[in-house]
Amino acid sequence: MNFFMVLLILFFISLFEGFLERAFSIGKSVTGFPLWVIEISDRPGEIEAEPAFKYIGNVHGDEPVGRELLLRLANWICDNYGKDPLAKMIVNNVHLHILPSLNPDGFSVRKRNNANNVDLNRDFPDQFFPLNEDLSLRQPETTAVMTWLRDIRFTASATLHGGALVANFPWDGTEDKRKYYYGCPDDETFRFLARIYSKSHRNMSLSKEFEEGITNGASWYPIYGGMQDWNYIHGGCFELTLEISDNKWPPASELPTIWEYNRMSMLNLVASLVKTGVHGRIFSLDKGKPLPGIVVVKGINYTVKAHQAYADYHRLLTPGQKYEVTASSPGYKPKTTSVWLGENAVTADFILIPEASSGGKLLRSNCDCNCGQPLLTHFFTDTYNGITFTLVVVVAFLCFLLQRRVRFNLWKQRQSSRRSITI
Numbered sequence: 001m002n003f004f005m006v007l008l009i010l011f012f013i014s015l016f017e018g019f020l021e022r023a024f025s026i027g028k029s030v031t032g033f034p035l036w037v038i039e040i041s042d043r044p045g046e047i048e049a050e051p052a053f054k055y056i057g058n059v060h061g062d063e064p065v066g067r068e069l070l071l072r073l074a075n076w077i078c079d080n081y082g083k084d085p086l087a088k089m090i091v092n093n094v095h096l097h098i099l100p101s102l103n104p105d106g107f108s109v110r111k112r113n114n115a116n117n118v119d120l121n122r123d124f125p126d127q128f129f130p131l132n133e134d135l136s137l138r139q140p141e142t143t144a145v146m147t148w149l150r151d152i153r154f155t156a157s158a159t160l161h162g163g164a165l166v167a168n169f170p171w172d173g174t175e176d177k178r179k180y181y182y183g184c185p186d187d188e189t190f191r192f193l194a195r196i197y198s199k200s201h202r203n204m205s206l207s208k209e210f211e212e213g214i215t216n217g218a219s220w221y222p223i224y225g226g227m228q229d230w231n232y233i234h235g236g237c238f239e240l241t242l243e244i245s246d247n248k249w250p251p252a253s254e255l256p257t258i259w260e261y262n263r264m265s266m267l268n269l270v271a272s273l274v275k276t277g278v279h280g281r282i283f284s285l286d287k288g289k290p291l292p293g294i295v296v297v298k299g300i301n302y303t304v305k306a307h308q309a310y311a312d313y314h315r316l317l318t319p320g321q322k323y324e325v326t327a328s329s330p331g332y333k334p335k336t337t338s339v340w341l342g343e344n345a346v347t348a349d350f351i352l353i354p355e356a357s358s359g360g361k362l363l364r365s366n367c368d369c370n371c372g373q374p375l376l377t378h379f380f381t382d383t384y385n386g387i388t389f390t391l392v393v394v395v396a397f398l399c400f401l402l403q404r405r406v407r408f409n410l411w412k413q414r415q416s417s418r419r420s421i422t423i
C-alpha cells in the first residue's frame with residue numbers, strides 16, 4: 001500500500017467519523033503557558049447558526065477540581081457521541097468550548113492568584129466601580145478571555161470554582177457595596193439556569209446554607225471586577241459561577257465521585273441552550289439576506305444580538321410564560337410577536353421590512369392576511385405596471401392558499417418537540 005492510498009483512506013475515515021473536537025489557544029499566561037481551549041462540535045472551528053457555550057475551570061489556581069472535571073467532560077462527550085442521546089444532541093447543536101485552566105501559573109504553585117499575584121476573578125471591568133479600567137494593567141489571562149468573547153458569540157457559560165457547593169448567578173456586586181439580593185434584568189432566567197445545575201447534581205440542591213443550592217452573588221458576598229457580571233453585560237453571555245466542591249483540593253481518589261455528582265448538571269446546563277428559550281434568525285424581506293439585528297423581550301431591559309454572519313439569535317428565558325419578543329435592525333421596521341414558551345424551545349424567525357419600501361405598503365393594506373408577505377411583495381412590485389382586477393383576484397387566492405399552508409405547517413410543527421413560527 002503506498003503513501004497516497006493511506007492518505008486517501010485517512011481522508012475517507014475523517015469524512016465518516018467527522019472530527020468532533022479541536023484545540024486552540026486563546027492566549028498565554030504571565031509565564032507564557034498557552035491557555036488551551038477544546039472546542040467540541042460536529043463542525044469545530046466553523047461558524048454555524050447555533051448557540052455556543054463555554055466552561056472555564058481553575059480561575060483560581062488553588063481550585064483544581066473544575067480543571068479535572070472539564071477534562072473528563074470533554075472525554076465523556078467524545079466517547080459517548082455515538083451512544084448517548086444527550087452527548088449527540090450537544091455535539092450536533094451546540095459549539096461547546098472548554099478551557100480547563102485559566103490560571104496554569106497559579107495551579108503550578110497551588111496559589112489562588114496568577115503569577116503577578118492578581119485575582120483573575122477581580123480583574124474584569126466593573127459596572128459600579130471602575131477598578132480595572134487601565135488596559136495596560138490588565139492581566140494577560142483576563143485579556144485572553146475578553147478577546148475570546150469578542151471573537152465568539154457565547155449564549156451562556158459557567159466557571160467552575162471550589163470551596164463551597166452552590167450555583168451562583170448575577171449580580172455579583174451592589175452599587176453601595178453592601179450585601180443584599182441584587183438581581184439583574186434576567187434574574188428569573190438566571191434562577192432557572194442555576195436550578196438546572198443544582199437539581200441535576202447529586203446533592204447540591206439539598207444544601208442547608210443555600211435554598212435549592214443556588215444563590216445570588218451579591219446576597220452571598222459582593223465582589224467587584226468579577227467575570228460573571230462582565231460576561232452578562234458586555235459579552236451577551238449568561239454566566240453562572242459554580243462552586244462544585246466544599247473541599248478545594250480533595251484527594252485525587254475522590255475525583256471520580258465528584259465527576260459523577262456533577263456530570264448530569266454539566267451536560268444539562270449545556271443542553272438547556274437547545275431545549276429551552278426562543279431561537280431564530282432575522283432576515284430582510286427584500287433580498288432575504290440575514291440581518292444581524294437585535295432582539296428584546298418586553299419587560300426585560302436586556303438586548304440579545306443576532307450573529308454577524310447568520311443572524312441567528314438565542315434568547316434564554318424561563319419556561320411557562322408568555323413573552324413579547326421584538327426584533328429590529330437599523331433601516332428596518334421592527335416586528336413583535338407573542339411567544340408562549342412551554343417546556344420546549346421555540347423557533348421564531350423574523351422577516352423585517354425595509355423602512356423605505358413603498359410597494360409593499362400598498363399591498364399589505366390590500367391583503368391583511370398576515371401571511372406570505374415575502375412572496376406577495378415580490379410578486380406585486382414586479383408586476384405593478386400592469387395591475388388589473390385579475391391580479392387582485394390571483395393575490396387573494398394565493399393569500400388563501402398560503403394561509404392554509406401556514407396553518408398546516410403550524411399543525412405539523414406542534415407534533416414535533418420544537419415549535420416554529422415565522423414573523
Ligand SMILES: *[C@@H]1O[C@H](CO)[C@@H](O)[C@H](O)[C@H]1NC(C)=O
Nearest residue numbers: 165203204205206207208246
Ligand atoms: C454532598 O455530598 C458530599 C460527598 O458525599 C458531602 O461531602 C457534602 O457534605 C454533601 N453536601 C450536601 C449539601 O448534602
Ligand SMILES: *[C@@H]1O[C@H](CO)[C@@H](O)[C@H](O)[C@H]1NC(C)=O
Nearest residue numbers: 127185233299300301302303
Ligand atoms: C436599562 O439598562 C441600561 C444599562 O444597561 C440603563 O442605562 C438603563 O437606564 C436601563 N433602562 C431602564 C428603563 O431601566
Ligand SMILES: [Zn+2]
Nearest residue numbers: 060063161162
Ligand atoms: Zn474560586
